Amino acid sequence: MRAFDWNTGEGEARDTARPLTFLDETLRDGLQSPSVRHPAIAEKIALVRLMDDVGIATASVGYPGAGERARRDAETLCREISRCRLRITPKCVGRTCAEDVLPVVEVAQRAGTAVEMGMFLSASPIRRYAEGWEWERLLRMTERWVSFARECGLRVLFVTEDTTRSRPEDLARLYQTAVRAGAQRVCLADTVGCAVPAGVEALVRFVRAGLADAGGTGIGLDWHGHDDRGLAVANALAAARAGADRLHGTALGVGERVGNTAIERLLCNAAQLGWARLNLAGLPDYLRAAASALCLTTDGSAAATMNSTTAPGVAAPPEAVRGSRAR
């Protein structure tokens, strides 16, 4: 029989001229996995260098508001990125409140480098109901802390937590507020991992249209997904097709609960689709270092590779596999 590629066809091209980049969350969301070891600062530095080698544009360097050690590590990583003149840029995260924004400002000022802040706000009715938050107060907090962060020289990525269960009208108002206050990017987060690819496309198109209406065509769009339904990779690709220009992932998919989108699978798919030029040859070294630094190998639970002996995209680090299989 003759060869044919069913994957090519109408609607498969990315619906945007903006180049596709990647943000590595291993050192933040990755460390929210209850099964990992938190690496020492030297290991974190080595990992950021390896991410840079692969061609990843941005590294999440931590959550400074979580405590003194987290703040210090983030600061050191920002300094190292600048000292070694890496192309990768640092990003810190925190909630939309003084307790979390101030430590990021402090990191940026002490490190003397440009820092992006991923500023979270929970947008979904279910979170608001559970937390007892008032809607008007959320808008005021967004306005206040995005402006404040911008005045302090941070770049702002405004992240709506639980976006995939949030009402369209609420998202539109939050994004308008954030963009007016100076946010340069917005991030759609599938915090609980409930989305399917068609839902992601509908959501991304809605947000793009809303941003365009509000005069925010230059605003960048991030996608942050989780793998609870086993759909993380497909969702991220759907987001990129619909117009997202930066995708979040973690080494071997490690992260909160069952984890995030495995960045090696994202990078391999993006390269195969011709969406990005990357140094895939650097991936095995990066993944081996991540497995070792986060101790994905020692817990017989086989964290090994997040998918045991069978991690798509890239062969699992062989020693990791043997470590887990030996139990």
Place this chain on the structure above:
Amino acid sequence: MSKPPDHLVFDWNSVEPPPASLPAAVTFDDETLRDGLQSPSTRHPSLEERVRFLELAAAVGAASADVGLPGAGARAAADAEALCRAIFDAGIPLAPNCAARTTEDDILPILEIAQRTGRPVEVALFLASSPIRCHVEGWSLDELLRRTERCVAFAVQRGAPVTFVAEDATRSHPDDLRRVYGAAVAAGATRVCIADTAGHATPGGTFRLVAFVRQMLAESASRVGIDWHGHDDRGLAVANALAAVWAGADRLHATALGIGERVGNPPMEQLLVNARLLGWARPDFSRLMEYAEHASRITGIPIPPGKPVVGRDAFRTSTGVHASAIIKAARKGDEHLVDLVYSAVPAAWLGRQQEIEVGPMSGASNIRSWLLANGYADEPAAVERILAAAKRADRTLSDEELHALVAGSPAGTA
């Protein structure tokens, strides 16, 4: 039970209505004991272990199961027969099928099993028709068509239901696929299987291919079912299986934990959970954990903690923000809300619950929750002390470490 109050969740997944090609019912074929055992990392389970596995596969909602390739040799034939007998004798609600290459030699042992047990055994007849392979082997399309017709007719005339599998369909030309599937259906195949043998497909590619086959079958006015058989090489196996259903496939192949050739097949447990969330099926999950754990035990392949649905960490958090929301939901006295606020899959479906632990990313709420759950008072001094230890730790603290910290010992800093 699965649906939260409408006003609390906006469902972006159902903004677009499902396509008209969505079949009325979707069934699942368990491939663990055939494609699953092609994993180079698996150990080969005993007959007894396989029978128990089949009981569990039926219990979680598989309608059929591949019990092997009897043409591979005498032992494979004897095993397949024993498994078919076990299914029939114990009344396991599962239709067995056996794989066969397109030769009479592979079909005969299946016909013999059907004859000796007196019950139908479906033949999954696969044509090794990958374009690359045809090129290497120098096979012409006419030769493949003759073989297809001959072998399908051979099985059908002897009373066996036939599913005709075109290998590597996702890289095969539509004109060629039209001819081989057409020949198989004309010769009496009652189902066709579209195989993404190399794990090449994307969801868009899967949708186009399945829609093409469905259209082609509709033109011939035959009531032929469509199987989708995928692999996870690009990490897209689950999404591809869902896309196949949207395009008209009515039976999905899957394996427990996704164990299979190379990096494996779509995991059955993930397909079942997705099917239930999408309202395509209402499988019973009371034994899903047992199914996954048994599969792990008999293959020797561990369940990674980060495995969706069945992994240790599926409903576990030590992150402060998450724990705090879950605890506030609990205070509202709504169990269902607790299960949904940070979860796409209700833990209760699997007989599990949201677990709050204590680690470096925790806040005071994690610690209060742990103290109360373990029969301690949440005194501010204890909370403070444990939080400080958690921030110093480099991993999630164990229950032993936490008990020691309550008692005032400095443990838990390891």
